[in-house]
Amino acid sequence: MSSAMRRMMGAKKAAQKQQAEAEVPADTASLAEQVQSLSVKDEPAEMSQSTPEPVPEPSAEPSSSSKSSSTSETSKQGPTEPIKPVQTKPAKSKAPKTAPASTGSTEEPTSGKSKKNKKGKEENAVPTTPLSVSPPLLNPEHEIKRIYGNIRLWDEDGTAENFTNQLTNNQKKNLEKLSRVWGGKDKRSVPGTTKKLTLVTIKPYWIPQIKSEMSVARLSADPGAFRFTHSDSYAEGEFQFVQRRAIGQDSADLFGQYPYNVSTLNQLAGNGINTGQASSESADLIERALYVFNRALLTSSQAVLGQSKFQFKYVENRQFYRTLYLYIDILARRGLWNTTLEFSKLIYSLDDADYDPYGCRYMMDHFAVQGGDTTAIKYMLEQKLAPQLGYSLALALLLDGKDAEAEQALRTAIKTFPWIGYTLAESLGTPHNHRFDSSGSDSAIEAQSQLYVLRNRTLWDDPKPKMLFTKVWDTVAFDYTRSKGPAHWYNMNESLKRHLVISGEPTLLKYAQPLAESDLYDDDPVPPREDVNVYSSGEFAASDVTLAGQNDGTDQAQDGELAPEVVAALAQIQQLCAEAGMDVMEAFQMVSMDVPEAMRGVLLTEVVNSFADE
Structure with a gap:
């Protein structure tokens, strides 16, 4: 075998030498172009990821050293006849290859398909309305x-140390090795699936989660409505949490x-946010909870974020609401x-x-003002979602x-809903001649006014906004008639009461009674x-739920013997x-590439179990 290889290499070198000698008389400019083309042909992947550098102009009289190096490079590549078309092709594809990388899109990867990626980007960048979600x-x-x-x-490393400082050295080593296949290079990949977290x-x-314990189900009564469902093992932990909460026992050990x-x-993160301590730890806990829901969404091919409904009446869905709201608090603290x-x-x-x-109608305008999104505020004002929107637009x-x-x-805004203006003027200490008749007021008007000013x-106390408000407030004519907006502006509904409670402002709780x-x-x-609430009743009411599509392949119950492909892969890993x-x-990374995607999660589970036993 080695002698045959030597003969082949000798013949190849002789052919290359003859070709190089034949091409030496070529003009310097064409030789430089060939060398440049060869470098492009050798490393197409690197050039697609880096910024293309301008090709230098070849000198009229190149040195002998540069000519010899160019000749040696040419001889390594063999015949150079097909070089010229290769020279132009990468240059045309450089821009399209690098453009999608800047979008940060978490769409499922496709093959070839800058047009498809571009289409997906356009769909996400142009929502149906200014309140539509762009993933x-x-x-x-x-x-x-x-x-x-x-x-x-x-500091993610500091957070990591806080959560792993109780582990033994062996456990830390095992965790480090498992993390090599945990999340993938982009940290958005779930083992056993090609879908990406959003x-x-x-x-x-x-801690690597081998299989998801939460999935998404579709309500049979409403095809557009969905519900998160829990596995038996997850339900066991949830029941323990509910029992401890009922008697006031700490659930941190769970x-x-x-x-x-x-x-x-959510409970641990909420405690950290309310006390103003351990903000990084609270953020990490909430991100873990978001991961649980995001992975559950991957089990459905029909539930789409921003388009599907998750009715608030189901306790499993309410946990999603709560997780998102706590994360909003964290994002707002980070600006x-x-x-x-x-x-x-x-x-x-x-x-x-x-x-x-x-x-959300009572807080989205505040975030839009801070982020400079005037379009969203105008749209909400056109829909008359809340009375404070005119002030936010101004x-x-x-x-x-x-x-x-x-x-x-x-x-x-002042003419339409003057009560907010009155409360703001009192808070800013703005002198005025207006008098507010409190005899005809109600809790909804006062609550919304206090909420907006808090x-x-x-923002209004800055010199320029305060000057404008003082000027307008002292000159505009208005009355306190309650007929300039929709009825929900003046009603203390359940939505407003719940928002007052979760806002965390003690002075607003008096308006939310008896909730x-x-x-x-x-x-x-x-x-x-x-x-x-299946946990408060102690029963699982699943009669109105039907499964919504297949999961990611790691969530299937594995009963009986393992599939032959998994057994063969395990044997191969042990041998390596x-x-x-x-x-x-x-070894798992190498072998799993030949295993069907739906079985990779099962294979990883078996590998982890064997690894833990060792």
């Missing part, structure tokens, strides 16, 4: 890079046993206002717009430098009257580890 904008990394560049706002990236120090139980994660607004739109889209169980226009439009918008007072008098649990605050001394997870 790529749910990734906070886009806004972080736009504002701060390529820097990190929080809401969150997987942290390498998270985190070690059920690291992906959403109720436990990522556009991402915060996008997640607010997502909560708003989960149930009927008229219901709006979390009262503030957004003023911050955008449109002073005349801002003044006109503020006059209209959120936006600091605020009931037991308030941080993981499920203010359940609806039409509450469907024993005979070649290969690391178990490196």
Whole structure:
């Protein structure tokens, strides 16, 4: 075998030498072009990822050293006749190859398909309405890079150390090896599936979750409505959490046993947010909960974020609402206002717009003002979603430098709903001659006025906004007639009460009675009257639920013997580890490429079990 190889190599070198000698008389310019073309042909992948450099002009009299190096490069490549067409092809494909990388899209990868990716990008970038959800904008990394560049706002390594400092050295080593296949290179890949996470990236120090314990089901009564469902093992942990919560017992120890139980994660994160401590740990806990829901969404081919309904009456869905709301709080603390607004739109889209169980209409305008999204505010004002929107539009226009439009918008806002203006004037200490007749007021008007001022007072207290408000408030003529807006502006509905409770402002709780008098649990605050809670009743009511499509292949119950492909792959992994001394997870990465996608999760489970036993 070796002698045959030597003969082949000798013949190849002789042919290359003859070809090189024949091409030496070629002119210098064509030789330089051939060398450039050869370098393009050798490394197409690298050139598609890097910025193309300008090709230098060849000198009229190249040195002998450069000529000899060029000749040696040419001789290595063999015949150079097909070089010229290769020279132009990569140049044409450079721009399309690098363009999709900047979008940060988490769409499922396709083959060839810049047109398909471009189409998907256009669909996401042009929503149906200004309140439609654009999934790529749910990734906070886009806004972080736009504002701060390529820097990190929080220390992931420090967070990792806080969560792994209780592990033994062997456990840390095992966790490090498992993380090589946990999340993939983009940290958005789930083992056993080609789909990508949209809401969150997987942290390498998270405990790998081999199979999802939550999935998505479609309600048989409404094809467009869905419901999260729990596996038996997840339900066991949820029942333990509910029992401990009922008697006031701490549930922190359940985190070690059920690291992906959403109720436990939300409670621990909420405690950290309410006390103002451990913000990075709270963010990490909420991101884990988001991962649980995002992976569950991958089990359905029909449920689409921003388009599908997850009715608030189901306790499993309410956990999703709560997780998203806590994450909004974290994003707002980091100043990522556009991402915060996008997640607010997502909560708003989960149930009927008229219901709006979390009262997103009372906070989306605040995030839009901070992020400079005047279009969203105008749309909400046209829909008359809430009475404070006219004030927010005036503030957004003023911050955008449109002073005349801002003044006109503020006059209209004061005439339409003057109670907010009165409360703002009192808070800013603005002198005025207006008198508010409190005898005809009600709790809904006062609550909305107080809520708006608490959120936006600091914005109006800047010199320019305060000057405009003082000017308009002292000159505009208005009355307190309650007939200038829709009826829900003046009614204390369940949506407004729940929003006042979850806002965390103690001064607003008096307006939310009697909801605020009931037991308030941080993981499920203010359940609806039409509450469907399988854990409070102790029974699983699944009669109105039908499964919505196949899952990601890792969630199937594995009863009986393993599939022959899995058994063969396990034997191959053991052989590579024993005979070649290969690391178990490196062997898994190599062997799993030949295993069907639906079986990779099962294979990983068996590998982890065997690895843990060792």
